[in-house]
Amino acid sequence: SLYRGGLTGAPSDKKAGAKDGAEKGKPHIGLSMDTLKEARWMRDRDIFVAKVKELGGEVEVLSAGSDDMTQIRNVTSLITNKVDVMVIVPHDGAAMGKGVDEAHKAGIPVIAYDRMITNCDLDLYMSFDNVKVGEAQAKYLVDHLATPGKGRIVRIYGAPTDNNAKLFKEGQDNVLKPYIDKGDIKVVHENWATDWKPDKAKDIMNAAITNNGKEIDGVLASNDGTAGGAIQALKESGMAGKVLVTGQDAELSACQRIVEGSQAMTIYKPLERMASRAAETAMAMAQGKPILAKSSVPNGKKDVPSVLIETTSVDKNNMVDTVIQDKFHVFEEVYRNIPEGERPRKP
Amino acid sequence: MSSSHKIILQVDRLTKTFPGVRALNQVSFDLREGEVHSLCGENGAGKSTLIKCLSGIWTHGSYDGTIKIDGKEAVFNGVSDSEHAGIAVIYQELALVKEMTIAENIFLGNEPTVAGIIDWNIVFSETRKLLDRYGLKLDPASVVGDLGVGQQQLVEIVKALSKNRKILLLDEPTAALTETEVEILLNIIWDLRKKGITCVYISHKLDEVFAISDRITILRDGESVTTLEASASNKHEVIKHMVGREITQLFPRRPTTPGKPLLEVTNLNVYDDQNDKKILHDISFEVKAGEVLGFGGLMGAGRTELIMHIFGAYGRRMNGNVMLNGKSLDATTPAKSIASGLMLVSEDRKRYGLILDQSIGFNQSLASLGSFLTLGMFIDGNREVKKNWEFFKSLRVKAPGLDSVVGGLSGGNQQKVVIAKALMTGPSVIFLDEPTRGIDVGAKQEVYELMNLLTDSGKAVVLVSSEMPELMGMSDRMIILSEGHIGGEFKRGEAEQHNMLEAAMKFHGKGNA
Amino acid sequence: MTKKISLRDFSMVAGLLLIWIFFSMVEPNFLSSRNLTMMAIRLSFTAILAFGMLLVLLPGQIDLSVGSGAGMIGGITCVLIINQGWGAGSSMLVALLIAIGLWALMGALIAFQRIPAFIITLGGMLVYRGLFWRVIESKTIPVQHGDQANLLSMLTTEYLSKGLGYVLAGILSILVLLAIIKGNRQRAKHGFEVDPWHISFLKFFIATQVIFLFAINMNQYQGIPLAIIILCIVGFLIYVITTHTPFGRYLYAIGGNVEAAVLSGVPVNRVIIGAFALLGAIVALTGFMAASYQGSSSTTVGNLMELDAIAACVIGGTSLVGGRGNVLGVLVGSLIMVTLLNGMELMSINEMDQMVARGLVLIMAVWLDVFLSRKKAR
Amino acid sequence: MTKKISLRDFSMVAGLLLIWIFFSMVEPNFLSSRNLTMMAIRLSFTAILAFGMLLVLLPGQIDLSVGSGAGMIGGITCVLIINQGWGAGSSMLVALLIAIGLWALMGALIAFQRIPAFIITLGGMLVYRGLFWRVIESKTIPVQHGDQANLLSMLTTEYLSKGLGYVLAGILSILVLLAIIKGNRQRAKHGFEVDPWHISFLKFFIATQVIFLFAINMNQYQGIPLAIIILCIVGFLIYVITTHTPFGRYLYAIGGNVEAAVLSGVPVNRVIIGAFALLGAIVALTGFMAASYQGSSSTTVGNLMELDAIAACVIGGTSLVGGRGNVLGVLVGSLIMVTLLNGMELMSINEMDQMVARGLVLIMAVWLDVFLSRKKAR
Ligand SMILES: Nc1ncnc2c1ncn2[C@@H]1O[C@H](COP(=O)(O)OP(=O)(O)OP(=O)(O)O)[C@@H](O)[C@H]1O
Ligand SMILES: Nc1ncnc2c1ncn2[C@@H]1O[C@H](COP(=O)(O)OP(=O)(O)OP(=O)(O)O)[C@@H](O)[C@H]1O
């Protein structure tokens, strides 16, 4: 489908009223983020801001500290500051519909970034598919168990208060269900990690080990932080490296663990690609240019034109070709704790 | 008599001002080695302030004038400096930590240590020795909060003495003591004097002052009026200097003919659940309109407990009956008593009487807000202020206005505010618990006059007092309590002090089973 | 009889003005009527909760559970409306009653069982949050079905029509005039000094000025927000309660000296329970407004609100040990907090630096307070 | 002269036993030596932080910043080790000094400027959290390079060899014996009553029993954890400080009656600053251990730790207004908290119900405390 700037208002008229200090006609983009509490989001922000600057616009960034109400307030502030286009990384997609409505009332088009905003007249959605992420994690785990498709696993979910954690779980369930129903895969322990806390994940893992001893084949951890906590527990019980552990986000410390062998995989999301794509799209919208979106995703109210970006499962074998190739992390950093001789060839 | 005339401490033109108040104005006095030197003055005359300058609480530089010790100027930047200079103080307000043991309190700030570690054995054995030396039968390990006020006061005195200082400042040490305890204290001071220790002694009880002092310095309105040799002076002279006028009659009671009984108490037995013991046994009495009924007895006899119980603020009634104005009163809270026409002025005004951070007006009307309501729920500020002014003026409270904060007033004026609060509830029977404790002669007169006015207008007063002369001088009838029992009842003028003491001792040792 | 403006009160207002001047210089949109409207709405529920907190701080108590409590109450209301299909009014009424009941219960535990309020309400904070998440099943529940605005959703999204706004401002001005005249009559009747007429006129003039300026400014955007009307009503009620009723006096008396209060016939237990029950009602109102503001109830509603409320009270000169504090101070304290947050957002200051700034402002404000109160006689 | 075990102390221990019995019945692995070891490690830093909190609660203060402070200190250490390439020892030393400096500063503001501790430390909580996230740039920073264990990472992951464990247990038993003998001699010298020999023997016997049982049990898994040794050392130090030094007595005196303390020549300001400085050192230690436990420093380290520490103190009988509390009680309080969390985790109870349970236990424990202390004479 095709999106045309000015569809929901007249952003080009608004430029006249743009923030003081901005030259007339210089597009003004607002970025409302869930949080900067995780390194991943700092990175998204940096890439986005750099790209917009490069394209001749300027960005105003606010982060909400993982609080829905703060984020609503942030959106309000951005409207007050008369941005031309708003990019929102919602903390909770269901709660942010109100923010979109407010922006539209002021004639500002909105792009949802990374997470869908539901039940509203959203203009564009750009994301990695969170359900797919969950599916990929579970699929990797199932395929790489000692006897593929069979085993005893521990599941560590994310924050029960985080909607994404539920989407990851949903994806994982999609893959695991047939195996569990058949009785091939047994979930021996599961719980939610408050606030995605690594030490909580460690406590969960410790309880699992206490109850099941060493008979654990895999840990389906929903992100790299919780994976790190679980691995810490495994390490202390001498089980690290013998148990498959999944992750997500391709954090530096997770990549290091993968090449060292204590973590099996992580989900790599090419942030660079998505953030700069989002920047380009936002600039185009601000200038009233047409946007091409290949797919669409329903959000409860309409089919939102969407740009979906592929994620990759990364393990020891494709680390160099993905994360390092994309300059997401530096080779030396990732292989820092691996003796020179044992490192793969630097690309 | 050991008074050499060597002067060990000299105060020269000391001036200390608080915002709005000049507490001390060019005060000068000197202290001879080995004497007992009393400070007398009305409430707010500046006695405690002077002591606080000498003890380093008001630090050097916060006042004008000089303090010299052994001829050298003393610069105190804190309590520890004055301690180093050999000064020990017993303050008007108890300075003990209630949760700690006697031994810990006595050595607080002064613990004997070996390599930084306290040697508890020394602490406890030294404390035992000290207590023995001053004739106190107390266990060093008992918790101070469990002791009576008098015993606490003695502990505090022992604490000050433990430091072997050469100058001892005592600010109203006997205000809360029973006669026997006062005896013990005066003996201790007498002993110290023989050992060459110099004492500065503050008390509103002139008998004590004359019993113990070598010299007396009188303060009035922050100025030092004069210094008298005790042996060459008398009470009347001191009082005259203190108040600036003659006071002819110490206890101006004007008896009236009693009317109908207002408060009747029969067979009251009261149990204290917290301490798990029976406090009052078979108490019966009545008070008639226009009458002052006095309650006497030793400290701990249960007088405060009795009136607090009737008022609804203490203990559990096992049996017995209270009638007020012919109606049965079964007060479980003070609120109910006040509503039925009973009011109480407690013995500890700072703790139980006043909201110190609030204004005079706030305090005065606190107990009678219900009488200023409009529309059944809002306070009519104008009526309230008007009434407050009436009482403020008629009680002659010395303060700039109703908005002054109560905490900044002197003891006597605070007491007047408490009484004003009580009177504003319009009680028919009023309990006064030690109403003149710690207030000066002039203020006492005014309180006594107030009692006369109350009885003149057909109200009844119940007076609890530990001062025998006051009790005998102001009561129409007296009941002496002994260990929670009635030990005896006397009419005005019938009793001698020794009869009353006998009655007070009557149930000693067989009381609280 | 005349209340003098203390150095402290003055300096707080001066501080507020400085902050305003600073932000209006670095951010030209700060004083736009749109932004002022946004701030007013935001202020409304921050200040209302702080008023409630004042009620329990005065008698020397504290409540750490108001944040998660407000979240829970909002959650219950949304669940009743959306999942149970109840009407907004009846849902809110039920939630309000639940809140009053729970807070009265906490008050009773504090008053009769003498469990420190800090502990009861810390426990309450955990319990309410747990229950909250259960009630909404960790989901996001909207405040209304689709676009059908209801009583709940209107709380923070409704504006008075411009005409009505001016009418209201006019009525208010007349009320002020009447109050001044009646006050003077009463004073005269009781034989007190009466303000000379030019002072009375000045008072009236300034009040009217402020009222109309505000109305004009708000009307330049969408009109006077309903939320501000609610704030004014609650603020006025709490002002009357704390200063003109025995209940209010008793709050101060208990905070100043409980024992003396008991012997003066103050029904201490009932007053404390009453204060908590009132706070409960305010928590419910805050919960409604917060949900309405966000447009939904989700797990993060109410996070840290207790700290904002306590901070607003303390910045406004309320003592944490009780006995000192007033409605006007708390309003100024809330305004400082809200302005600061709003201004920093307009400047796009990031999360971390915002936290640091809030922490420092809190400390500085109280430091100033302590410093100034020490200057005057103790 | 002998310290009697009060009903209250007894009932807390009884409560703890009940909780243990309950969990060992529903979860057979609860009493496994592995789980006991895990609990011991968890206990170590919970209790250490609670001991530090005790130091400021005794003189009637409070510290809400310890959680985010511990996070920040851990973060600084990890950044120095990983990003700056410093050694673990020197990094920890620098972080320790920073912590002591910051807490002494907060203590000074509280003591000299009379700003309520609640406010200073609430501000501190925000400031430290903001700084923390800046320091680690919201990343996850591991405590060690790859698998190269260092001083920091060993804090909670190292175990004593089994032999060494037994040797230590032996030495400890001998020390107990010597202490009992010396104590009796000293008492005799000063003319106090001395325990009859069979009581002395009983004391020794029980102490040795407990020590060896613990050592044997731990050795069945991986040995005695280093963390427990640290806990014992810190606990012993705090015990000696609070009960056997003037500084410790002053903490109680200030909490009991500040004015009396001042009049007795207690250097109140210095004591309060000292207490906060000591707490700073403990916060640093807790920060190290928490990072070591998690294996890394990330933004959530330290969240809500302040509430756990305060709760442990209060459950252990510490008064929030100061003057009452002791090391043993706090240890029992921490143990109750840790047991509860561990047991619920083994049962896979979800977060919401865990929160509700924690809140209720907190309230019940304090209720019991209040109830029992009221029974005995006040
Ligand atoms: N800290 C203070 N702040 C303000 N005023 C004070 C302070 N301390 C004392 N004053 C004032 O100084 C004056 C002298 O008080 P002081 O306590 O010395 O009197 P006093 O002679 O000891 O009276 P009393 O017999 O009642 O104890 C009084 O007017 C009192 O109100
Ligand atoms: N706070 C206290 N209150 C009452 N008695 C105390 C206190 N502190 C110490 N004692 C007593 O003082 C004596 C010497 O104390 P010391 O601490 O040296 O003995 P201890 O047996 O080592 O005591 P602790 O249990 O403190 O280790 C002992 O009889 C002890 O019971």
Ligand SMILES: [Mg+2]
């Ligand atoms: Mg005095």
Ligand SMILES: [Mg+2]
């Ligand atoms: Mg008495």
